[in-house]
Every structure is written in C-alpha cells, then in structure tokens.
Amino acid sequence: MTDWLGLTGRPALVVGAGGLGGASAVALAAAGARVLLADVDADRLESVRRDAKEAGADLETAEADLSTAPACRALVGEAADRLGGLDVFLHAVGRNVRRPVLDLGDDDWSEIVNLNLSTAYWSGQAAGRVMTANGYGRMVFCSSVSGLLAHPHHAPYAATKGGLNQLLRVMAREWAPCGVTVNAVAPGYIETGLTRAYLDADGHREALTALVPAGRLGRPEEVADAVTFLASDRAAFVTGQILYIDGGRVLV
Numbered sequence: 001m002t003d004w005l006g007l008t009g010r011p012a013l014v015v016g017a018g019g020l021g022g023a024s025a026v027a028l029a030a031a032g033a034r035v036l037l038a039d040v041d042a043d044r045l046e047s048v049r050r051d052a053k054e055a056g057a058d059l060e061t062a063e064a065d066l067s068t069a070p071a072c073r074a075l076v077g078e079a080a081d082r083l084g085g086l087d088v089f090l091h092a093v094g095r096n097v098r099r100p101v102l103d104l105g106d107d108d109w110s111e112i113v114n115l116n117l118s119t120a121y122w123s124g125q126a127a128g129r130v131m132t133a134n135g136y137g138r139m140v141f142c143s144s145v146s147g148l149l150a151h152p153h154h155a156p157y158a159a160t161k162g163g164l165n166q167l168l169r170v171m172a173r174e175w176a177p178c179g180v181t182v183n184a185v186a187p188g189y190i191e192t193g194l195t196r197a198y199l200d201a202d203g204h205r206e207a208l209t210a211l212v213p214a215g216r217l218g219r220p221e222e223v224a225d226a227v228t229f230l231a232s233d234r235a236a237f238v239t240g241q242i243l244y245i246d247g248g249r250v251l252v
Contacts, residue, residue: 006233008032011083013076014090015066015123017041019192020142020185021092022048023220024227029057031228033088036079038062066093067114072122080130087134088231089127091120092142096157109156116160121167124182128175137180138231141168142223145188145246161186165242172240181239183230188246190218214247 010033014025017039025037029052037059039045045061052059060082064075080086094116097108120141131137146154147161165184172182189208191199199205199217209217223245229235230243244250 003032004234005031005228007088007228007231009034010087010231011079011085012036012088012090012231013038013079013083013086013127014092015039015075015119016090016092016094016142017044017048017061018092019195019220020187020190020223021090022051023224024090024092025059026052026055026057027221027224027228028088028090028231029059030055031232033231034083035059036062036083038064038066038075038079040065066119066123069118069122072119073126076123076126076130085134086127086130087136087138089124089131089137089139090142090227090231091123091140093119094142094144094157094160096154098153100153101155104155112156113160116157117163117167120164124167124171128171128180128182131180132175132178135179137175137178138235139168139171139180139182140227140230141182141184143168143184143186143242145186145244145249147186147242148244148250168242169240176239181230181235183235183238183240184242185223185226185230186242186244186246187223188212188218188244188249190220190223190245192220211252212247212249213252216247218245218247 012033012035014037029035144161146158168182
C-alpha cells in the first residue's frame with residue numbers, strides 16, 4: 001500500500017494522552033509513525049496503548065509531569081533520543097475551569113495559563129530547535145473554538161487558546177524557511193471520556209448540540225484525522241493555520 005501521508009517511520013512526540021491527544025496518537029501510529037506518547041497519568045497512557053494495539057499499531061509511552069520548563073525540554077530531548085529524531089510534534093495538554101470571571105482566584109488563572117499555554121511554549125520551543133536544525137518538522141497544537149468565541153465561564157481557558165493561536169502563528173512565520181510547519185486544530189464540542197460527565201449533567205449536552213449547525217457533537221477520531229493530515233507530507237504548504245473541527249459552530 002502506498003504511504004499516501006508520508007508518515008511511515010516518522011518520529012512523533014504526542015504530549016497529552018487525554019481524549020484528543022490519545023486518539024491522535026493512535027491515528028498517527030496507525031498511519032505508520034513511530035509515536036512516543038507522554039502524560040502524567042500512567043493509567044491513561046496504558047489505556048491508549050491498548051487502543052493502539054486494537055487498531056493494529058503500537059506506540060511508546062513516557063510518564064512525565066510537564067508543569068515546568070525544564071521538564072518540557074527534557075521530554076523533547078528524551079523523545080528525540082528514543083525515536084532517533086523528531087519530525088512530528090503534537091501538544092494536546094489543557095483543561096478548563098468553568099467559573100465566572102468574578103469568582104476566579106489567582107491560582108485558577110495561574111494554573112490554567114501554565115498548563116495550557118506555558119507548556120505549549122516550552123515544549124514547542126524545544127521541538128522547534130530540533131526541527132529547524134534538521135530542516136523538517138510538522139508541529140500541531142490543540143486549540144479550541146474558545147480561542148475565537150466568547151463563552152461565559154471560560155476566561156482563563158479562552159485567553160490561553162487565543163494566546164496559543166498567536167504563538168503558533170509567530171512560530172510558523174519564523175520557522176517556515178526551515179521546512180517546519182506549525183498549525184492548530186480547534187475543536188468545537190467533542191465528546192470524550194474527560195467531557196462526558198459534564199455533558200451528561202444539567203442538560204449541557206442538549207444545550208451545546210443546539211449550537212452546532214451539524215446537529216451533533218464531534219468525535220475524537222474526527223479531530224485525530226485533521227491532526228494526521230497536518231502532520232503529514234500532504235500539508236507541506238499549510239502553516240500558521242487554525243483548522244476548526246466544529247460542525248460549523250464558529251459560523252453562528
């Protein structure tokens with residue numbers, strides 16, 4: 001079978017084994033990439049490894065707490081050593097705290113900014129050093145429709161996703177001459193294991209579905225498909241873009 005995507009044998013680091021990161025790691029491995037998946041949760045890593053085996057693929061894992069700059073840089077170095085290089089990088093780390101602005105504490109702000117945005121900068125910078133030196137790279141970040149839309153009770157999350165969108169555009173501008181592309185997927189309302197409890201409570205599922213022109217919530221695999229494309233040779237001339245995977249949510 002022809003390797004249409006050009007991912008066979010490509011060393012790939014995926015940071016974050018939650019719903020979207022895990023699904024993307026499995027998709028990349030199934031497409032032939034040599035994937036190292038990193039997360040702070042060992043059980044989550046093992047769950048994704050099992051999913052990959054069920055899909056007829058395999059991936060390596062690394063348990064890592066990426067809350068500091070040295071830890072992020074150390075992980076990128078470990079990935080490059082274990083995989084023999086680094087051609088693909090996906091940052092899929094993040095969480096939300098749903099409170100009105102006036103109810104947020106200083107720790108709420110600091111923790112979300114550190115996890116969602118600072119880890120993207122630290123790990124992305126480290127991956128960029130490897131990729132620009134090698135003259136090839138595909139970098140993808142998980143953003144969100146919240147980086148564009150003003151959802152209530154999303155202030156730190158929305159701020160980090162908007163900041164992430166601009167960060168990746170600057171990275172894309174600086175690294176394009178080196179053969180490195182930098183893009184983001186921006187999911188809308190996706191049902192994952194991490195969001196299911198929230199969706200099942202207080203009519204949230206119905207309320208959010210009503211906002212989507214497609215009339216349904218998204219699936220992690222649909223985001224993973226977009227990640228796989230952006231990580232492939234087929235996306236060589238795509239950089240600095242935010243690809244909305246949202247069933248039309250940002251249109252209304």
